[in-house]
Amino acid sequence: MSAARAGRGLSTGWLRSQWTDEQELAHAIHGTVVGSAVMVAASLHGTLLQVVITVAATLLVFWATDRYAELLAAGARGPGTGRGRVFAALRHGWPMLESAYAPVIVLLLASAIGAELPVAVLAALGVSTLLLAGLGYDAARRSGASVATALGSSAMSALLGVAIIVLKFALH
Template sequence: MSEAGGPVRRSVGRLRSRWADERELADAVNGTVVGSAVMVAASLHGSLGQVVAAVVATLFVYWVTERYADVLASGVHGTAPDRSRIVGALRSGWPMLQSAYAPVIVLLVTSALGAELRGAVLAALGLSTALLTCLGYEAARRSGAPVAAALGWAAGTGLFGVAVIALKFALH
């Protein structure tokens, strides 16, 4: 695939093979939005390292909290969570963390290429918005929605990224 669209097509293909169920797609959307919002907030007064640390640490805390809540809730019906339930809960929810990798990498790479923190954050937020758009489209198509409806869902999901970008401009 030497044509220009090759890397994009490969990325979309990887997205289709990941995050196969509705919970994983929901976790990916949540992780992307939370990671983006933290990136905006941390970039107000932080350095590049502080922004990356804030995104990674916040998403990790969200993931641990969600996993803990799942294990805790699993015992509501009177059976105490056993080792297999705890291990299963820890294995799920990874898309919340995985969805933040690419925007953080874009932040680091654009910074390394000489962009100021503000520009690097905007590049990462642009990727986050594109990722959200793709997640919305993919979720709708997997549910059997026709292409036109899936494009509507893609636009709606992408608006979360646009909202975070608007927040960045409002705060800076």
């Protein structure tokens, strides 16, 4: 463990070990929100397989676009974009894709045990909302916020997931 990472404490377990800086947390939040919104939209007329493919493909395009924009910006700041810089940029944005794994797995598991697609999507959105709450809490604690403030941040982040659930009910 690096000295900087050790100095931040270990208050939030796996999130801390998973995404180590504010940009990675931001990418995870973006990936979770985009993946959830796409899941809702794709489930309106698609099958389970179509929903999974649409979420994966959309997040892959979103990630590639974000990483390409980062590389362009890095090139504007300094000389060239060597192979090392390219690989670092690609790795750095990876939480955008990683954050979608759990909701998609829940979607697949819920469907596998017999849930209809709308119910399976709702279960996946519940997991997304919990993930967003955890990310909000972790971000606040990393900034030195008190537990009470971090819980408020957690609630605010969870509201993003709640908004997507409301969107699901409005569309279905």
